[in-house]
Amino acid sequence: MSRVILVAGLLLAVGLSACDSAKEDTSALPIPTKSMARSQQMYQGQELIAKVDTASISVGKDGALQMQATGSVPMAGYKNAGFLPKINAAPPKDGVYEVDAVADHPATGAAVVTPIEVKGAWPNYPKDHLKGVKVFAKGNSVVAMLPPS
Numbered sequence: 001m002s003r004v005i006l007v008a009g010l011l012l013a014v015g016l017s018a019c020d021s022a023k024e025d026t027s028a029l030p031i032p033t034k035s036m037a038r039s040q041q042m043y044q045g046q047e048l049i050a051k052v053d054t055a056s057i058s059v060g061k062d063g064a065l066q067m068q069a070t071g072s073v074p075m076a077g078y079k080n081a082g083f084l085p086k087i088n089a090a091p092p093k094d095g096v097y098e099v100d101a102v103a104d105h106p107a108t109g110a111a112v113v114t115p116i117e118v119k120g121a122w123p124n125y126p127k128d129h130l131k132g133v134k135v136f137a138k139g140n141s142v143v144a145m146l147p148p149s
Helices: 002-021
Strands: 045-050 051-059 065-073 077-086 096-104 114-120 132-136 141-145
Touching: 045 114, 051 132, 051 141, 065 132, 065 141, 096 114, 096 141
Parallel strands: 077 114, 096 132
Antiparallel strands: 045 096, 051 065, 065 114, 077 096, 132 141
């Protein structure tokens, strides 16, 4: 009886050691940086767009930061697209501030992926620190750097 228990224990140890060798080595993968910003409160019916494809920023003639992004939403009828700057406790070390690309969700509509263009201005942006803007959607984000002046 004791031999049976010893053999079963040996087989169990060998089986478990074989499982450990199948694990992938994830130590080489880069650790994603965590955002220190938090999103602003959205109005009722407002939500992040599904995906952002391109983004660009520039300083307008009035001194405001002009932002533009293209992306897609899950159905037709989204309106009032705009940007909501995220709230930072301190300026980001890399100078890249974060904004959410949002739009008002339609009451009804066909579930067809629809392109959307988001435009907006950020009049009181941090002029001394801002080097770029990271535009967030539900599925991804895109970074737009400020052109050299």
